[in-house]
Amino acid sequence: MARYRGSVCRLCRRETQKLYLKGDRCYGDKCAVERRAFPPGQHGQRRGKTSDYGLQLREKQKVKRMYGLAEKQFKLTYQRAARMRGVTGHNLLMLLELRLDNVAYRLGFAGSRAQARHWVRHGHLTINGKRVDVPSARVKMGDVVAVHEKSQKIPQLREAMEAVARRTIPGWLELEQDQFRGKVKALPTREELTIPMQEQLVVELYSR
Secondary structure, three states: OOOOOOOHHHHHHHOOOOOOOOHHHHHOOOOHHHHOOOOOOOOHHHOOOOOHHHHHHHHHHHHHHHHOOOHHHHHHHHHHHHHOOOOHHHHHHHHHHOEHHHHHHHOOOOOOHHHHHHHHHOOOEEEOOEEOOOOOOEOOOOOEEEEOHHHOOOHHHHHHHHHHHHOOOOOOEEEEHHHOEEEEOOOOOHHHOOOOOOHHHHHHHHOO
């Protein structure tokens, strides 16, 4: 699968918003958005008016980059959300939030979703006691996501757990920090997603 290997701070600047792709750097003074709050490139500071399509595209790119998905994977997730009952935009965000790599990030097992994806791919996390190495695996209500016992001594993972205080654990998750595990108490709701996203623009883009 294609993988972006460039500067992730550049992605945040392109969306003129913090996407929290760099871990601790995003919370400090070195954040690229804090230093240069305009799109990168030669013409970044003098971009003109954006069309309706441009707004929809930027919102889709923002959400896709925030969760670290490729275009095909993101579109398949949207198509699944469209087949579900309820509001398509809300369903899309719920499916993205229930990914294992995102849940690991939300619980504080990693400083960023990219790091959480790394932990999952190397078999450091478990769901209900079973190792899972697929970042896109979706958890269900009642599932227990934990760090494997042998992986709890990894310095970077312990550092991420110590820094969990600077992030708010969502209400639909319950963290047992001393045990390196968390539980999915309920399905996430739109009100619990504090990052400003206009998911309706994504729906409008794919509905064109």
